[in-house]
Amino acid sequence: MKPFSLAYMIDHRLHVLQALAEHGTVTATAGALHLTPSAVSQQLRLLARDLGVELLRPDGRRVLLTPAAHIVLRHAGALRTQWEAAQAELAQQGASTQGTLRMCGVSSALAALGAPAAVRLRETHPLVESLIVEEESSECYRMLLGDETDVALVLPGPDAPPVTDARFEQTLLLTDRQDLLVPEGHRLARPEGVELAEAAGQSWIVKRPNNDTYPLVMAACTAAGFTPRITHQVKEWYAVSSLVAEGFGVCLMPRIVPLPQLAVTRVPLRGTPVPVRRFLTAVRRGSAAHPLVAAALHALREAASAHAAAPES
Structure with missing residues (x-):
């Protein structure tokens, strides 16, 4: 969807700090971001140096986020949301909806909802290309945060972000x-x-x-x-x-x-x-108004309505 990645406008090290806050350890953060633990530690050290504050404090084999880190995280979330909203507003200036819409989700949701939605997009917005990736829900959330996908079809589970998570907009699609x-x-x-x-x-x-x-x-x-x-x-x-x-x-x-x-x-x-x-749609907060994302969400709602109305086999 993006003409260029979010990382070009917002320091990618903020994403690393956000991942650490979510996963709790440098090792788990490295695994989630497909980095080495040393790379995670180095990026956080450089971020702390550039900001002139202490972000982490050792606590045995773990690290704790400092009050300064929580301030940075709060503003990082606001920056991401504002940037998504800015891109959505800029895209609305175009004469037509066009570009690449990236969608991920669990296999059953993609088969029953994602594929029909992609067909609807092709019919109603011929300048839109859909790219679909099958992943489990936890990976879909990570892909959203990593700007690797635009719309996710997820099944909320015990390890999923709550619907109140400020990083996402999550909406019930189908029960x-x-x-x-x-x-x-x-x-x-x-x-x-x-x-x-x-x-x-x-x-x-x-x-x-x-x-x-x-x-x-x-x-x-x-x-x-x-x-x-x-x-x-x-x-x-x-x-x-x-x-x-x-x-x-x-x-x-x-x-x-x-x-x-x-x-x-x-x-x-x-x-x-x-x-x-319960299938949810999840997008990065602030991105739902982007024409590509809005068109995909509309197509998914139509697919879900058609599926719910279909007679049971």
């Missing part, structure tokens, strides 16, 4: 119910539906690391009063469904994911609460 996926002929394959607690004794299929689905499954099962016995750690929906079809376990299947042509049954879940996934 997606989850069903229980079982093999055909399974005792729980009842068309009237089942309580999730009835699946407490089943083997469960879900990948633990780097998977937005895992905390949602754990939260749903905990609310139903049990801890799932996870046997196979698989992430991609077709692979999960294939294992379910062969009787290796059960899983939660989002409504937004099409049912594959396999010997499986999607069973509605009854009771309270019914497990759902």
Whole structure:
């Protein structure tokens, strides 16, 4: 989207300080920014030198942010927001909406919402090119902050920034119910539906690391009063469904994911609460008024409305 990167106008070392405030340690910050710990430390030392203040204080193996660092962080956030708003206002001066719109998100959201939205953009704004990247939600937030994407389709989880995080504008796009996926002929394959607690004794299929689905499954099962016995750690929906079809376990299947042509049954879940996934759009605060971003958000809302109105298969 940008004719040039945010880093050209705002000291990139402020982003490093913001990342440290979020991740807590130099090592974690380096991993999040794809830098070495020594590079992170050096950039923060140079920033402190140039500002003439102390930003960090050692605390054992960790570092603590000083009061001066918190002042810098407060103004850094305001600078980023103001710069995004300035770029949006400048872009509004153009006669037509054009350029490259970068979108990232989890696979199911991109398939059901991102792809249709990109088609709508192509039809309504032929001078706009969409570039789409599949990532888990945590990486999408990082990409937004790193100015590597413009719009993210995310699933909020326990490690996600809260909707009140001043760095982002996050808006609910779609609430997606989850069903229980079982093999055909399974005792729980009842068309009237089942309580999730009835699946407490089943083997469960879900990948633990780097998977937005895992905390949602754990939260749903905990609310139903049990801890799932996870046997196979698989992430991609077709692979999960294939294992379910062969009787290796059960899983939660989002409504937004099409049912594959396999010997499986999607069973509605009854009771309270019914497990759902909430998809949000996330953009950098101040950027929503940019014509490219606004057009993408509008297209995504149209795609979500069409999906919600479609009859269930």
